[in-house]
Amino acid sequence: MxxxxxxxxxxxxxxxxxxxxxxxxxxxxxxxxxxxxxxxxxxxxxxxxxxxxxxxxxxxxxxxxxxxxxxxxxxxxxxxxxxxxxxxxxxxxxxxxxxxxxxxxxxxxxxxxxxxxxxxxxxxxxxxxxxxxxxxxxxxxxxxxxxxxxxxxxxxxxxxxxxxxxxxxxxxxxxxxxxxxxxxxxxxxxxxxxxxxxxxxxxxxxxxxxxxxxxxxxxxxxxxxxxxxxxxxxxxxxxxxxxxxxxxxxxxxxxxxxxxxxxxxxLDRLADFRVAVLSTHPLAEVDATVSGAIENLGHWLAEQGAQVAWNVRPDFDAAELWRVYVLLLRATTSFHMDDAAFAEAMRRVDPAKVDDMDYATMQFTGATLTHRQWLLMQHARERFARAWSRFFGDYDVLLCPAASTTAFPIDEVGEPWQRTIQVNGKPLPLTSQLFWAGHSGLCGLPSTVAPIGPARDGLPVGVQIVARRFGDLTSLRFAQRLEDAGYxxxxxxxxxxx
CATH class of the missing domain: 3.90.1300.10 (Amidase signature (AS) domain)
Known part of the structure; x- marks a missing residue:
């Protein structure tokens, strides 16, 4: 250069x-x-x-x-x-x-x-x-x-x-x-x-x-x-x-x-990779500006000779994973809460809503988990990890969104879980896009983000490239070959x- x-x-x-x-x-x-x-x-x-x-x-x-x-x-x-x-x-x-x-x-x-x-x-x-x-x-x-x-x-x-x-x-x-x-x-x-x-x-x-x-x-x-x-x-x-x-x-x-x-x-060439593409999900709808860019990439990869499979998912209950992820996420970040914030979280936990899937509820439930509850959730995490291992027996990388939209307008009013973003013309909770973080993050998988844009709205758009645990060099190699091809x-x- x-x-x-x-x-x-x-x-x-x-x-x-x-x-x-x-x-x-x-x-x-x-x-x-x-x-x-x-x-x-x-x-x-x-x-x-x-x-x-x-x-x-x-x-x-x-x-x-x-x-x-x-x-x-x-x-x-x-x-x-x-x-x-x-x-x-x-x-x-x-x-x-x-x-x-x-x-x-x-x-x-x-x-x-x-x-x-x-x-x-x-x-x-x-x-x-x-x-x-x-x-x-x-x-x-x-x-x-x-x-x-x-x-x-x-x-x-x-x-x-x-x-x-x-x-x-x-x-x-x-x-x-x-x-x-x-x-x-x-x-x-x-x-x-x-x-x-x-x-x-x-x-x-x-x-x-x-x-x-x-x-x-x-x-x-x-x-x-x-x-x-x-x-x-x-x-x-x-x-x-x-x-x-x-x-x-x-x-x-x-x-x-x-x-x-x-x-x-x-694997050296893009054509050598077995690629799974998941451009959106029922639990976390993705705006067409992002999903469309990922789908276009998938079609282009197929033209290059890569084996591309569409809308495939690991064999676990994604809603269960989402809930476990949010609870364990808020359990680990509760370390940073001071005594007053923790006491407020304890006050806001409603035993009648312990199974509620609403993020605002789950964040308080997660922050106040007992150690035994935390340990019991590790059984679910192990099931998810085994499912991911089976998935990556069939595919080398999963291509999915990093977030539900391109960069949204700055909004500093209220708390993050109180805000919305516009997805395909309708408001959705900002926290819904956390799905794309926890889907692979809960089980410790590596994810490389590579730019594939601009999107239809002219803003940058990236693809999240997920590989099996400790497959960091695989997701990185795929991103490097995309870069060589002009992405x-x-x-x-x-x-x-x-």
Whole structure:
């Protein structure tokens, strides 16, 4: 990839549109420097962040110093690998020593982390250069990204619309060219819907392969947080794999006992894949702008020689999975509730509605589960996991939506579960699209989101590529081959207006 013929004023934007693997190759050949990359990101941040508000904590002076050290290592022949010198950002919920980790909560504005999160530590060890932190919703509990500390983050493709959440700042920063990649987290589509809304790539890793120590104000423990994972956001599927390999593997306490070796993907061409397509579902209707794009992709894949099966599903009760997912999701996130919020949840639980499928009811039921109730639900989860295993005996990937619509207009009135979105001309609960998070997320499956748009409404649209558990390299390979075929990142209009 070469720089387009642009006027000098737009050159930083052009540099910052490049994928990680391209600038890494340029660094290796001596065609650019890490300092130049940091300066280019800073120029874009200074010109665009006032409108987009993606990177909300930044230290470009420290980044420039780290970049100069990277350039010196390279000159001395001591480079630390492909990521050495590549600028990146990190979701605000990950600890960076000396920086605030608030998760958008005003009560935590005085907090300063004492150590780097594992993912930050590992990326710095690879020589990557940290620029700043990206915005999140309050408590990481929204499909938008706004809070009383840092304000509202906007979609670079349309400033009236959301970039998604809770890793919305991550996707917006990468989309706009403020950083080359970002690390977000995902428990309820928090990596997947922002990539879909902003037209970039993301990877929700298999549960447990990327340590979460130092994320979300949680102390280290003996087990990873249930359902939640960390993963990269980038402008290329190849970049996702580069970054995932850098951050995956056991935490320090576990490293003496085991090492991670993900199963390789033996499939090379798109025609080699057995593809299942599920573009909508009775429990979570998908707008035609999204379902139509996924269906068109499925037809195109069939023309390329791939084996495509339509509207196939694992053999479990999807409504039961939805209910178990929401209850376990709210059980694990109840860790972040203070005593007053937990007492209010206890007050709002109605024993007469214990089997109610309404989200507003289930969130309080889930937050107040007893440990025994939580354990009993693991039997259902195991049934779902076995069904997924059987499903992936017949198919290599499942293509499905990451969210029910393209990026919706920013709406900060009320709580998320009180809002609606327009799906095929009618209002549906915003929480209905959580189905597409839990369908695969409850059982820890990897999901790569790749842009396949624009959609009929002109906004970005992505496809969620799900593979069997620990099949991360399979979903990534499929996304890489889609990118090779022309399904990839496209810069938003704002990048031509420095």
């Amino acid at each position: 070469t720089l387009p013929d642009l006027p000098p004023a737009d050159l930083p934007n052009a540099v910052c549109r490049m994928p990680v693997h391209v600038v890494a190759a340029q660094l290796a050949r001596g065609e650019t420097t890490s300092v130049a990359l940091v300066d280019a990101c800073r120029t874009v941040w200074e010109s665009q962040n006032g409108q987009i508000n993606a990177i909300v904590v930044a230290d470009f002076e420290a980044a420039r110093e780290a970049a100069a050290q990277s350039d010196a290592r390279r000159q001395a022949g001591r480079t630390r690998g492909a990521l050495d010198g590549v600028p990146f950002s990190i979701k605000e919920s990950f600890d960076v020593a000396g920086w605030p980790t608030t998760c958008g909560a005003p009560a935590r504005t005085g907090h300063r982390a004492v150590a780097d999160a594992v993912v930050v530590e590992r990326l710095r060890a690879h020589g990557a250069v940290l620029l700043g932190k990206t915005n999140v919703p309050l408590g990481l509990r929204d499909w938008q990204s706004y809070n009383a500390i840092y304000g509202t983050t906007r979609n670079p493709h349309d400033l009236t619309r959301t970039p998604g959440g809770s890793s919305g700042g991550s996707a917006a920063a990468v989309c706009a060219g403020m950083s080359y990649f970002d690390i977000g987290s995902d428990i309820g589509s928090s990596l997947r819907n922002p990539a879909h809304y902003c037209g970039v790539f993301s990877h929700k890793s298999s549960h447990g392969i990327v340590p979460l120590r130092g994320h979300g104000n949680a102390e280290a423990g003996f087990v990873e947080q249930d359902i939640n994972v960390a993963g990269p956001v980038a402008r290329s599927a190849r970049d996702l794999e580069l970054v995932l390999r850098a951050i995956a593997g056991p935490d320090a306490a576990d490293a003496p006992a085991w090492q991670l070796e993900l199963p390789p993907c033996d 990839g990142y496209r810069a938003p209009p704002c990048l031509s207006q420095p």
